[in-house]
Amino acid sequence: xxxAGAVRDNAIDxxxxxxxxxxLYLSGGVYLGGTGSANKLDDYxxxxxTLTWTGTGGTANSTNVMSYVKVGSRVTINxxxxxxxxxxxxxxxxxxxxxxxxxxxxxxxxxxYMSPPSGAHNxxxxxxxxxxxxxxxxxxxxxYTRLTxxxxxxxxxxxxxFSITYQTNS
Numbered sequence: 001x002x003x004a005g006a007v008r009d010n011a012i013d014x015x016x017x018x019x020x021x022x023x024l025y026l027s028g029g030v031y032l033g034g035t036g037s038a039n040k041l042d043d044y045x046x047x048x049x050t051l052t053w054t055g056t057g058g059t060a061n062s063t064n065v066m067s068y069v070k071v072g073s074r075v076t077i078n079x080x081x082x083x084x085x086x087x088x089x090x091x092x093x094x095x096x097x098x099x100x101x102x103x104x105x106x107x108x109x110x111x112x113y114m115s116p117p118s119g120a121h122n123x124x125x126x127x128x129x130x131x132x133x134x135x136x137x138x139x140x141x142x143x144y145t146r147l148t149x150x151x152x153x154x155x156x157x158x159x160x161x162f163s164i165t166y167q168t169n170s
Contacts, residue, residue, distance in 0.1 A: 045070040049098040051081060051134075055149065056090030068098055075099050076165045077107075091146035094125075097132040099168035104129050107164025109136060113153040114160075117145050127166055134164070 002008055015021050029042030051064045066079040081094065109123040116123070120138035127134055136147035152158045 041072070043070070043072050047098065049096055051079065051094045051096045053081070053092055054095050054133075055092045070099065070168070073102070073167050073169065074165060075168050076163070078163045080159060080161045091148055092136065094134040094136070095132065097127070097134070099170045100130055100132050101127045101166045102129065102169045103167055105164060105166035107134070107162055109160055109162040111161075112159040114158055115151050115153055117151070119143075120145060123147070123160070125162060125164060127164060134162075136160070 029040040031039045032041055033039050046067065046069050048065055048067050051066050064079065064081040066077060066081075068075055068077045070076075075098070077097070105127040107125045107127070109125055111123050114123070116138050117140075120140040120143075122139040123136055124139050124144075125134040125136050137144040138147065138151070
């Protein structure tokens with residue numbers, strides 16, 4: 001407030017570029033860029049989790065520790081899973097996401113040392129509503145083919161890099 005006791009709105013800085021505060025502890029959220037409910041940051045979290053290759057023929061021989069960032073209800077996962085040919089057979093998926101999706105989401109995958117089906121060059125992942133598993137698909141024109149262990153190169157370190165952002169209710 002002013003020396004006369006009047007309210008001073010949007011006029012006082014807290015700290016400066018050369019006089020910064022170290023930590024800020026709040027029991028509630030913080031409003032960034034406005035006072036509407038959409039501007040309230042009340043949930044931020046970072047962590048790790050384990051993804052496992054699974055298939056219709058069982059659990060694969062590779063688990064991978066991944067990291068995530070959750071801001072509000074939005075979760076972003078970036079990762080790299082490398083594995084010898086998974087010993088699970090049939091269609092493969094990556095299971096163990098830390099939060100279930102509240103709606104369908106699609107993410108990008110980049111691969112190395114893989115053998116895509118004829119005509120397929122893009123690898124994408126699908127995350128279904130309510131699910132905690134990523135389903136990789138080969139995409140070509142209008143066709144989608146699920147990833148199987150036969151698409152992995154034999155005797156090679158198969159690398160798949162991916163990123164997906166989705167909404168959760170958690």
